Amino acid sequence: MSALLVDNIGELVTNGVGEGPLGIRRRAAVLIEEGRVAWVGPAAYAPAADRRVDAGGAAVLPGFVDSHAHLVFAGDRAAEFAARMAGEPYTGGGIRTTVGATRAATDDELRATVRRLRGEALRQGTTTIEIKSGYGLNVADEARSLRIAAEFTEDTTFLGAHVVPAEYADRPDDYVGLVCGPMLAAAAPHARWIDVFCERGAFDVDHARAILACGQAVGLGVRLHANQLGPGPGVRLGVELGAASVDHCTHLSDADVDALASTAVDWTSGTSTTTVATLLPGAEFSTRSPYPDARRLLDAGVTVALATDCNPGSSYTSSMPFCIALAVREMRMTPAEAVWAATAGGARALRRDDVGVLTPGARADLVVLDAPSYLHLAYRPGVPLIHQVIRNGVPQ
Ligand SMILES: [Zn+2]
Numbered sequence: 036m037s038a039l040l041v042d043n044i045g046e047l048v049t050n051g052v053g054e055g056p057l058g059i060r061r062r063a064a065v066l067i068e069e070g071r072v073a074w075v076g077p078a079a080y081a082p083a084a085d086r087r088v089d090a091g092g093a094a095v096l097p098g099f100v101d102s103h104a105h106l107v108f109a110g111d112r113a114a115e116f117a118a119r120m121a122g123e124p125y126t127g128g129g130i131r132t133t134v135g136a137t138r139a140a141t142d143d144e145l146r147a148t149v150r151r152l153r154g155e156a157l158r159q160g161t162t163t164i165e166i167k168s169g170y171g172l173n174v175a176d177e178a179r180s181l182r183i184a185a186e187f188t189e190d191t192t193f194l195g196a197h198v199v200p201a202e203y204a205d206r207p208d209d210y211v212g213l214v215c216g217p218m219l220a221a222a223a224p225h226a227r228w229i230d231v232f233c234e235r236g237a238f239d240v241d242h243a244r245a246i247l248a249c250g251q252a253v254g255l256g257v258r259l260h261a262n263q264l265g266p267g268p269g270v271r272l273g274v275e276l277g278a279a280s281v282d283h284c285t286h287l288s289d290a291d292v293d294a295l296a297s298t299a300v301d302w303t304s305g306t307s308t309t310t311v312a313t314l315l316p317g318a319e320f321s322t323r324s325p326y327p328d329a330r331r332l333l334d335a336g337v338t339v340a341l342a343t344d345c346n347p348g349s350s351y352t353s354s355m356p357f358c359i360a361l362a363v364r365e366m367r368m369t370p371a372e373a374v375w376a377a378t379a380g381g382a383r384a385l386r387r388d389d390v391g392v393l394t395p396g397a398r399a400d401l402v403v404l405d406a407p408s409y410l411h412l413a414y415r416p417g418v419p420l421i422h423q424v425i426r427n428g429v430p431q
Contacts, residue, residue: 044095067401069397098378159421181226196238201421219250237260280313357416
């Protein structure tokens with residue numbers, strides 16, 4: 036059996052037992068066997084291994100868990116971004132532009148885009164990524180989007196209810212029927228999750244509830260785009276349905292925050308029913324919008340995750356370190372809260388206990404920084420600090 040020792044770690048973020056909320060250990064080592072963490076402890080007591088990675092006294096973290104990304108698309112909306120930066124408001128309407136380009140693309144073109152963005156994210160420390168459909172919006176193109184996504188991740192999400200496509204503009208009830216019927220039937224074999232964009236201009240709460248219930252009935256887990264562009268019932272619908280995560284959470288009422296806080300349970304107690312609030316500051320950055328109030332959520336005891344929302348319209352970044360820096364600078368999260376949210380928080384948003392932590396038994400997904408501390412991720416924004424990525428125990 037081949038073992039790999041990551042040795043000479045100056046600061047190890049475990050998100051398990053250790054100092055502070057990140058479970059930090061100093062002068063540590065991690066032993067990896069068969070793609071899993073086999074042992075974590077002081078470097079001085081490290082067991083022998085066939086191979087060794089010398090971290091050189093730098094910080095090591097669990098790989099980032101990006102629980103919200105739209106990578107299956109074609110085309111580019113740089114001109115729309117430029118118009119927005121020149122003062123035009125963001126409405127979500129540009130999604131239809133990407134739908135046209137995606138439908139016209141070949142499988143290989145879509146696959147190449149996913150591969151490029153997945154590689155980009157991996158080089159920036161993302162070892163687990165969720166990938167949504169949502170730019171096909173017909174039976175064949177939603178199914179093939181998910182088929183392609185499943186080549187790159189286990190966490191695939193059916194987002195047929197992203198917007199109502201132009202051909203159904205005056206009969207949204209018919210589109211909901213399509214999503215719940217033949218589209219879901221074609222998508223479900225390739226999906227772990229179902230998601231709806233519950234927002235004015237997209238799907239109202241009754242449509243969202245109906246679609247998510249259909250997905251649950253065939254065994255898909257629920258997640259939701261909610262309360263991004265304005266206040267609304269999306270977050271409470273997510274809590275009502277036991278969603279793993281409600282994403283964006285930019286405009287929240289006290290009732291929304293209370294509902295989320297009421298789901299927070301001790302993760303160690305077994306099957307979680309927590310609904311995580313996943314914040315996507317890349318979207319506010321790229322649409323020049325007010326950021327979600329992370330402090331209010333954290334102070335209420337809500338479990339918070341950070342994700343990129345990587346998509347060609349409203350947040351074309353694949354960088355979790357960038358999101359961490361935004362969360363700290365613009366959303367008043369502490370660096371420790373932001374790093375936890377980008378690792379363990381993302382794992383909870385995907386209801387996974389095998390990633391986002393570096394404890395024995397976890398998947399051996401590690402990031403070696405070119406820095407002495409995780410603090411540098413927010414302290415040195417825009418700097419390529421990801422020195423080495425190990426995924427499933429394999430140096431990348
Ligand atoms: Zn999104």
